[in-house]
Amino acid sequence: MRTVELLCSPELEEAVRAAWDRLAAAGLPSLARHPHPTNRPHLTLASVDEFPSGAEERLADLCDAALPLPARLDRVEVLDGTAPLVWLVRPAPQLVALHGAVWDVLAAAPGPRPWHTPGRWVPHLSLALRFRDADRRRARALAGGERPTGEFVAARSYDSETRTTVPLSCLEQERRR
Template sequence: MHTVELLPDEQLEAGVRHLWSLLAAAGLPSLATHPHPTNRPHLTMITAASLEGLSPLPLPVPAELGRVRILGRALVREVTPTAGLRALQSGIWTSLTGADPWPPPPDFVPHISLALKITETARDQALHLLAGLPPAHGSFVAARSYDSGMRTVTGL
């Protein structure tokens, strides 16, 4: 599988990495401890069997990071789903419809992951630790694709 991911500007990336560090320093699950060299803050727009047909992405895209919350078993920071961001995701999805892309536009929940597979106890501690963060503003300035079979990234 292949992803289409947007990468935040330096300031937003540093802010997410700071949250990763806060979690790790508190002994909580955090992507700060993920050892793979491709690990970095990103917004996954879509996952698909192939990226054939993908058009160039119109970057930069304004970004606003919101509250921290649980999404499934992950601790995430919400990304405000602006009309521009939704239109970009929909355009990517439409261009890749032959490659079985996911998620479809109505199911797109933009977020940046902070920790994966978080337990209930750690979840409550992490939410308390990161409660009340002010919104963070910046841009998504680059894009990449992660190939889950090869475990490599390619710039888009």
């Protein structure tokens, strides 16, 4: 599987990581406990089995042209009642436009994950996986009392086969140096 993900500005990443830490300290599920080195707050725009030929370069060009994008977090929710605990992202028009453009590039990609496709996509930053709906109120009190703002400043792609990320924007390449 390959993804297209947007990365947060430092202040927005810090706000999300602080929510992860508050959840973990309260004994609730949290991505603070996820040990993989690629684990960091991100917004997934697309997920497919593999990129078509030439897509990675086209996606990088799109992301470089669009970034940075404003980011404003909204309420904390449990998606589908028993799935991830997320902080919803208010979809600014520029973000919706980039999302559509990414899917234009990936139109021929095999195995699109339907929950990321236009019309079904719910923009969010994950706080915990496999979260119980019964803990939603407590989690909202711990994680979602504020409405942080910031920017999406870089893009990357996660490759589930190699379990690594590849920069999709010059900004992310510069941050890795």
